[in-house]
Amino acid sequence: MTRTLHLNAFLMGVGHHEAAWRHPRTDPRRVTDVRHFQDLARIAERGTLDSLFLADGLSVGPNPRHNIQAVFEPLTLLASLAAVTEHIGLIATVSTTYNEPFHTARKFASLDHLSGGRVGWNIVTSAQEREAVNFNRDSHPAHADRYRRAAEFVDVAIKLWDSWEDDALVFDTTAGVFANTDRVHEVAHRGPEFQVRGPLNIPRGPQGRPLLVQAGSSPDGIAFAARYAEAVFTAQQTLADGQGFYAELRRQVTAAGRDPDLVKVLPGIAPVIGGTEAEAQALAAELEELIVPDYALAQLSGILGVDLTGLPLDGPLPELPDSGTVQAHQSRYQLVTELARRERLTIRQLIGRLGGGRGHRVVAGTPEQIADQIELWFTQGAADGFNIMPPHLPGGLADFVDHVVPVLRARGLFRSDYTGRTLREHYGLPRPVSAYAASTLVSA
């Protein structure tokens, strides 16, 4: 079978560019309007994209005065979008640091039923002190501790999804037997972080388990992905970095005893699309012009975990510690500091480079040029697909779907119609069997 691209629409307010809301192509009032997101979902589905995706954080951003990119809670928004779409996958971010596995497993199972098997979970560990203080804590747990908790959290969630075998519901009205409880299992988990008896209070969803997605590219993050992830969102600025990450992830997946072809790697790309290259460059320049430096500095300070307020914009970044000591966005920290060093950027230049995608790769050009970049990374061992981050919404997504997707289809790189119904089918991934299937465990 020919290998084909997987494309995910990363939805973010009225655009990924931090100044998109100020640009005449957007209406910032739509950030709280569900119809905006329904429009986006329909556009993405019109493009036969694999999935759409919502990031998440558990606090207001560092500087809400100048922008609030995400407003809706992902699971409720995706449930609403499930009702107005038929095929597209729906990936929600949920933190393992400030949630409980029973609630999380249950909500994803509920969404999987609601959507007919289209849900995925982007597993994150949260990164900000300002999130911790909303959840009874004075400080944010350390990076390694968060990943330890995340692993146990996902272990429990998998047990809970599996706790109802696929054939548990029998509906025997004559005998009065609704469920075969020999196929429903207590999970009886007792670990350092969690004690959960189970079973889950919702039967197994159409996909068995949601698609598991992961997005951190630190050493802890890659190790976690190697063990659990079926799709990986990553930020890579250069083809060489993309190839390096791709190879390293596959190496670790193989070492973890899994088939690397069953883990899809999707770097982020923010396509700034114009009818000509000059038009695309002009749009990029317009957006950069609208950046509010105070906001951009607050964002950058958040990524680096260092307060940059008051530093001269036309000077360099200050000396910063090694990434291994960073407790927040460890891989993003490394990417940003390397970018600044490699290209000898001033702070002003750096925030201009980051405004379009918070460290993700920005490509401005014609539809053909953008398709060229996608094809290059896809064929040169740097990507199985892309996480599409339109700078402005809905227009930037519509441009991608209406002008870039047809080029990719014409090149035989992307589907013209959905052939599957579930998110796993779109990504070409198998439906997991319950770990309890054919077991001899005592029923719940």
Place this chain on the structure above:
Amino acid sequence: MTRTLHLNAFLMGVGHHEAAWRHPRTDPRRVTDVRHFQDLARIAERGTLDSLFLADGLSVGPNPRHNIQAVFEPLTLLASLAAVTEHIGLIATVSTTYNEPFHTARKFASLDHLSGGRVGWNIVTSAQEREAVNFNRDSHPAHADRYRRAAEFVDVAIKLWDSWEDDALVFDTTAGVFANTDRVHEVAHRGPEFQVRGPLNIPRGPQGRPLLVQAGSSPDGIAFAARYAEAVFTAQQTLADGQGFYAELRRQVTAAGRDPDLVKVLPGIAPVIGGTEAEAQALAAELEELIVPDYALAQLSGILGVDLTGLPLDGPLPELPDSGTVQAHQSRYQLVTELARRERLTIRQLIGRLGGGRGHRVVAGTPEQIADQIELWFTQGAADGFNIMPPHLPGGLADFVDHVVPVLRARGLFRSDYTGRTLREHYGLPRPVSAYAASTLVSA
């Protein structure tokens, strides 16, 4: 203004009668089918009902072999129903014992935006040991402790909803000011149960705060309702009990310094509807005949907190302790034990009486007879409306909407069209002002 009824559709799988799934009028396979619930929502909206409501528990029921009445997680299901309805209110149950106020406040605010101001929160404290063991606990906290936590939980949630004043979003593209942060407030809550800095990460919803609903009728529950609730679901078997509860609740609401006309009391009613009284009685008998005693005993044991397994069905209930010592469903315990004593019921008779509504009042009759009962309680100081619990679904709800609602309309007791857009407007309740409005607090 004429006082009119408020009617809520309490949705529960394929029916409130515990044996509904065995009856030919239902298809039990629809319990995991979102289209079933979308159909129910559309039927309720066709009947211009105020709202629909989902109960919740955080474990599988006591005996899933013979029935699982609720499957979907309420917030995700309601988000999906919001997308296919326009007017009807959407009330979700969420426990304060096993959740965090930041998550809960946020999800309800998200749903309020998603639904255009149609969301309500049924605040519960959970009641079962089998829920505790799914959340890192060996035992369930005591009744009074749960209510103490619930009060602080709601206090925090209200602060979070209020943390964005209504005029906080300004979208000044020229100046680059997205939000007026003088109108966004840290809540800085530090209490015995919760430390939450805030502000919430979603602006204030169309209703300001969701409608607050409460459903426990124990002394702790009534005191809680008097302080917080805007609508109260209750189970009362006789007109006298209904009048007593109604008067007592209003007395306590007044004592708490609130206007009792702004707290709507809705007793549950399970209407078994027939073209003639005999047809209705026959349907009730058919349903009772299908009860699985093992399941009913497990349910009753759960309500009473006493294991009744193995007791002779044709004997009486055993001696039971006073309700004040009960740690689970305190008011329901009292109702059930009084019912059994008053009518000298055997266990078999008692489970037959409870099968239709778990302690709620079952009324079998013609549409006119059911309307008569509704009118009687409404005009005689026992109810502001009703929580409608159809024995089988969707048919029982369609019968109510198509046959009982027209009678209530003809009598001038119920609306013929929606006149408002939000749930608060349907219930005739004001939109709360943010506690921070016009305050001089320092911005976040």
